[in-house]
Amino acid sequence: MTRRSVVAYLGAVTSLLGLCNGTSVLAGPAGREIERLVVKIDEISGALRGELISVADWRAGIDDLTSRVSETELMQAIDFDRLASRIGFADLGVSTARIRFGAGQGRTLSFVPKLFAVDTGRSIIPHGHANMVSAHLPLTGAFRLRQYDQVSRDTQSLVVRPTVERRITAGDLSSIGEDEDNVHWFIAEEPSHTFDIIVTGLDDRTEHSYEIFNLDMEAAEVRTDGTMRVPRMSVADALNKYG
Numbered sequence: 681m682t683r684r685s686v687v688a689y690l691g692a693v694t695s696l697l698g699l700c701n702g703t704s705v706l707a708g709p710a711g712r713e714i715e716r717l718v719v720k721i722d723e724i725s726g727a728l729r730g731e732l733i734s735v736a737d738w739r740a741g742i743d744d745l746t747s748r749v750s751e752t753e754l755m756q757a758i759d760f761d762r763l764a765s766r767i768g769f770a771d772l773g774v775s776t777a778r779i780r781f782g783a784g785q786g787r788t789l790s791f792v793p794k795l796f797a798v799d800t801g802r803s804i805i806p807h808g809h810a811n812m813v814s815a816h817l818p819l820t821g822a823f824r825l826r827q828y829d830q831v832s833r834d835t836q837s838l839v840v841r842p843t844v845e846r847r848i849t850a851g852d853l854s855s856i857g858e859d860e861d862n863v864h865w866f867i868a869e870e871p872s873h874t875f876d877i878i879v880t881g882l883d884d885r886t887e888h889s890y891e892i893f894n895l896d897m898e899a900a901e902v903r904t905d906g907t908m909r910v911p912r913m914s915v916a917d918a919l920n921k922y923g
């Protein structure tokens with residue numbers, strides 16, 4: 681499915697559900713537009729979980745949908761100042777808050793919306809995933825972002841292949857796939873926040889609704905084919921070393 685057809689599909693679903701009618705319950709004048717965004721992210725995430733679209737379609741759709749709104753509008757709609765002030769910054773790693781969107785009232789959203797706060801020099805520690813995908817949209821600040829394909833995994837390590845190394849600022853969306861770009865690592869260069877879209881339980885036949893594998897990137901063994909074998913590590917050890 682092309683990006684355009686994903687969006688067309690979403691338009692059809694949204695109008696069928698009639699969820700864009702009525703008064704916005706989100707904060708500020710941008711509420712209606714952001715409410716439409718939330719409804720469409722919900723639909724595309726539900727379609728992903730229902731195996732109606734691929735992960736590549738979902739990533740393209742999220743990229744397209746978030747590019748249609750401004751970070752300022754999104755921040756107004758989620759009452760960013762109040763939320764950011766409430767969670768502050770963590771001494772290590774990130775502080776997070778669940779965002780409660782009015783558009784989800786009366787039903788459960790197919791994705792988890794969150795705000796992440798990362799102080800200067802702190803990081804979203806390097807990690808890979810299973811049975812979930814996510815997208816991060818910086819709202820403030822700047823990050824050094826690295827991403828890697830997840831090539832294989834065992835109980836001790838992940839084999840990864842570098843795919844992304846760039847500086848990102850407000851509006852530079854990054855997402856992960858099930859294997860492609862699946863490992864990510866964000867180091868904040870200044871006090872930063874991201875709007876996060878998380879979809880778990882992609883395969884409901886598996887034991888866990890999702891899994892996270894924290895990685896010791898500095899201990900990686902670089903191999904002749906360009907891949908790296910990276911030891912897994914505990915959350916506590918990973919926060920102490922990379923958080």
Ligand SMILES: [Fe+2]
Pocket residue numbers: 807809814864
């Ligand atoms: Fe992640």
